[in-house]
Amino acid sequence: MCDKEEPDLSTRGFAGNTARCVVLVAVVGLLALGLAQPAMSQLKMDRSKECVICHVEWGDGYEKMAPLLPPVDHPILIDGKEARVSTQDMCWSCHDGYVGDSRAYFKQGNPHARKASNPHGTKGSGLPLDLNGEMYCGTCHTPHMNKMEREFMYIPFLREETENSALCLKCHSDHARRGTDHPIHASLESPLPEALAGRHVSATKVECLSCHNPHDPVSAKLMVEGDRTALCRSCHESSFAILESDHHLALSHPNLTIGNTGKTAGTADACAACHVSHGGKGASMWAWPLPNGRAADPVSAGVDARCLSCHQDKGAASAKTWVGHGHTMDATVKNAGNLLPLRSAQRMSCTTCHDPHQWSPQADGRPGPGGEEGDALSSFLRLPDDENGRLCVTCHTAEAQTLVSDHNSFNWKEPSRGQCTSCHNTHEKASFSDGHANGGVSEFTSLCLSCHEGQGRHGATPLGEHGHLLSVKLKAEDGLPGYRADNLRTWKPGADAPTGVDLLVGCESCHEPHHWRPAGAPSWTGPDAQGDDASSFLRLDNTGAQLCTACHKQEAHVLGSGHDLGERQPNQSACRACHTTHRAVSDWAIIASSLTNAQMDSVTRGFPATALERNPENWSPGARHCLSCHREQGLATRIPEAWGHPQKYLTVDGPWRPDGRSMPLFENQARALGPVGHVDCTSCHNPHVAQPPTGGESSPDFLRQETSEAVCSDCHGDKALWKHRYYHLSDKRILP
Numbered sequence: 070m071c072d073k074e075e076p077d078l079s080t081r082g083f084a085g086n087t088a089r090c091v092v093l094v095a096v097v098g099l100l101a102l103g104l105a106q107p108a109m110s111q112l113k114m115d116r117s118k119e120c121v122i123c124h125v126e127w128g129d130g131y132e133k134m135a136p137l138l139p140p141v142d143h144p145i146l147i148d149g150k151e152a153r154v155s156t157q158d159m160c161w162s163c164h165d166g167y168v169g170d171s172r173a174y175f176k177q178g179n180p181h182a183r184k185a186s187n188p189h190g191t192k193g194s195g196l197p198l199d200l201n202g203e204m205y206c207g208t209c210h211t212p213h214m215n216k217m218e219r220e221f222m223y224i225p226f227l228r229e230e231t232e233n234s235a236l237c238l239k240c241h242s243d244h245a246r247r248g249t250d251h252p253i254h255a256s257l258e259s260p261l262p263e264a265l266a267g268r269h270v271s272a273t274k275v276e277c278l279s280c281h282n283p284h285d286p287v288s289a290k291l292m293v294e295g296d297r298t299a300l301c302r303s304c305h306e307s308s309f310a311i312l313e314s315d316h317h318l319a320l321s322h323p324n325l326t327i328g329n330t331g332k333t334a335g336t337a338d339a340c341a342a343c344h345v346s347h348g349g350k351g352a353s354m355w356a357w358p359l360p361n362g363r364a365a366d367p368v369s370a371g372v373d374a375r376c377l378s379c380h381q382d383k384g385a386a387s388a389k390t391w392v393g394h395g396h397t398m399d400a401t402v403k404n405a406g407n408l409l410p411l412r413s414a415q416r417m418s419c420t421t422c423h424d425p426h427q428w429s430p431q432a433d434g435r436p437g438p439g440g441e442e443g444d445a446l447s448s449f450l451r452l453p454d455d456e457n458g459r460l461c462v463t464c465h466t467a468e469a470q471t472l473v474s475d476h477n478s479f480n481w482k483e484p485s486r487g488q489c490t491s492c493h494n495t496h497e498k499a500s501f502s503d504g505h506a507n508g509g510v511s512e513f514t515s516l517c518l519s520c521h522e523g524q525g526r527h528g529a530t531p532l533g534e535h536g537h538l539l540s541v542k543l544k545a546e547d548g549l550p551g552y553r554a555d556n557l558r559t560w561k562p563g564a565d566a567p568t569g570v571d572l573l574v575g576c577e578s579c580h581e582p583h584h585w586r587p588a589g590a591p592s593w594t595g596p597d598a599q600g601d602d603a604s605s606f607l608r609l610d611n612t613g614a615q616l617c618t619a620c621h622k623q624e625a626h627v628l629g630s631g632h633d634l635g636e637r638q639p640n641q642s643a644c645r646a647c648h649t650t651h652r653a654v655s656d657w658a659i660i661a662s663s664l665t666n667a668q669m670d671s672v673t674r675g676f677p678a679t680a681l682e683r684n685p686e687n688w689s690p691g692a693r694h695c696l697s698c699h700r701e702q703g704l705a706t707r708i709p710e711a712w713g714h715p716q717k718y719l720t721v722d723g724p725w726r727p728d729g730r731s732m733p734l735f736e737n738q739a740r741a742l743g744p745v746g747h748v749d750c751t752s753c754h755n756p757h758v759a760q761p762p763t764g765g766e767s768s769p770d771f772l773r774q775e776t777s778e779a780v781c782s783d784c785h786g787d788k789a790l791w792k793h794r795y796y797h798l799s800d801k802r803i804l805p
Contacts, residue, residue, distance in 0.1 A: 123212065125138070179284065311426045315441075318334035318337075329358060343375075351375065422450060445490045453487075511552030533651055533653065548562050549562070582606050587607050614644050626758045630759040691749035691752075716748075720745050753773060755771055
């Protein structure tokens with residue numbers, strides 16, 4: 070009989086039934102201690118006495134005492150006898166505060182006290198409600214379910230186990246959604262704090278009862294006047310570095326309405342502005358609606374929609390928005406290790422670099438200041454971009470060579486924004502931190518010019534007025550990076566390079582700014598290191614002219630010829646002897662050396678006064694450069710006895726010739742764009758090719774044509790052979 074399930078009966082409030090409960094307790098006492106003695110002798114004393122404490126109608130002599138008992142609203146019969154134990158008044162007859170347990174706090178206002186049942190919760194849960202469809206003590210408790218062999222020796226007559234929140238989930242299954250609600254059943258690395266763990270709650274796992282007290286009118290433990298800061302902080306202490314920072318929205322944006330909750334940040338605790346324990350709009354119990362709904366992944370293309378809740382044009386953090394440029398997002402990361410969190414498939418997102426709960430990674434968990442402009446050592450970064458560039462080099466390990474080069478920004482004389490952020494932007498439209506007034510060049514080139522030109526940081530290594538041409542077309546087969554003219558963004562050759570779009574030459578085509586030496590192990594170079602063809606932040610080691618000949622393939626014929634001077638100086642290419650990409654004498658051939666007027670006057674002093682060589686008008690750019698070697702004081706062994714040519718406009722047009730060839734002509738300091746111009750040394754000589762392109766014997770004179778009259782006759786007619794024969798002999802030259 071004692072194992073029968075009690076039926077649902079309506080209950081009365083405790084305050085209105087105190088007198089009746091006192092009478093009930095008195096009757097129970099009389100029945101149990103004396104009045105029912107004859108009946109008790111006929112029952113087994115080990116169990117029957119326990120039953121009669123509540124089931125007074127089962128004791129002998131009950132009929133005599135029935136008039137003293139208060140009537141019940143909905144009496145039912147069990148074995149022909151009136152049953153009153155299912156009423157809540159029976160529970161309150163003992164649990165009125167005299168018994169030392171939490172039921173003393175179970176009073177009006179508690180969500181579990183006479184609360185109408187949740188149609189999506191208790192309905193269909195299998196737990197009994199009273200005849201009004203409301204919860205009462207018997208919904209969760211029954212005195213017939215106490216099992217002393219359970220892990221927690223004192224289980225208060227619960228209908229379901231407390232372990233794994235089994236009882237709570239009978240009704241509150243919608244409060245345990247993965248991701249959008251606080252996780253339960255999660256194993257902990259360290260035990261729960263004493264304030265949350267108890268005799269009914271495991272200390273090694275999070276359960277509903279870890280945070281909630283079902284008998285207390287306050288819905289969560291440690292909640293103070295609706296502020297759950299103390300509750301959250303008891304486990305998540307490391308996240309409370311958010312206090313006083315700009316992400317503490319209760320202080321920074323008190324009037325901000327939180328999602329669609331109708332509450333403002335100023336009336337919420339430090340966590341509730343972003344997180345709700347139950348009913349979140351997305352992963353991480355997010356309090357704000359997400360564009361793709363609650364069940365969708367909030368991270369799209371690496372950009373976390375949770376961050377965009379505020380960091381957008383019309384959001385609370387519109388001053389710090391993500392504009393879709395800067396650092397590549399959603400990329401696969403191989404080197405982050407355990408220092409930076411990644412999404413599935415080792416992909417990055419906003420929170421890979423940013424910790425929204427900590428203003429500065431160097432603050433040791435201390436609260437961060439609000440209203441402060443961020444820098445490379447704060448800005449909610451997980452690691453600082455300090456002198457060791459810790460945040461960036463965690464993934465970009467190859468670029469760590471910058472630290473032992475002259476591009477280490479902490480060696481510069483002026484304060485640095487950060488090791489990497491001195492040059493790079495991570496969120497702004499421009500990929501690089503510094504711009505330059507020179508439009509029409511790549512962003513990369515613009516950054517270089519901001520330091521290597523004028524009064525820039527690297528004024529000691531300026532680019533000079535003349536240098537390698539920029540913004541000219543770059544062939545895909547050259548295998549070097551270039552930039553697109555339509556957006557000035559740099560592309561590297563490979564699968565991701567745009568098709569059908571011409572790439573143009575920029576500084577990035579030849580230079581890799583993170584590696585002082587492109588080959589071999591990195592070594593410390595120190596500030597203001599003097600570069601050569603084996604260093605200088607070149608993209609390829611150029612000691613064998615590999616970098617130059619990647620584009621200038623025809624000029625590779627100079628290698629091994631008499632003009633290959635690379636072996637005369639260590640770490641110098643065959644090209645450097647004559648050409649320099651920066652600080653050249655002129656744009657013509659970007660020559661590295663040229664004789665001044667005084668030097669030219671010294672070279673020509675032995676010529677007759679009437680010689681072409683004595684006339685400064687005939688001192689062409691080619692002559693000034695070639696004579697720097699081909700003279701008495703120069704390196705060359707072949708010294709021309711005469712070399713001057715009248716600087717008159719000539720027309721040498723290939724299409725008019727039988728072989729279709731023409732000589733290159735020059736205009737002032739540059740090569741002429743058409744068939745009209747002045748004759749220079751390289752009009753007849755190709756300094757890169759000792760053997761003519763059509764074959765034949767090797768020519769020590771580097772002539773462009775096999776025969777002496779091939780081009781001379783275009784202007785000199787039948788006199789061409791004689792003029793050529795005596796051109797380099799000043800004493801036999803036939804003057805015009």
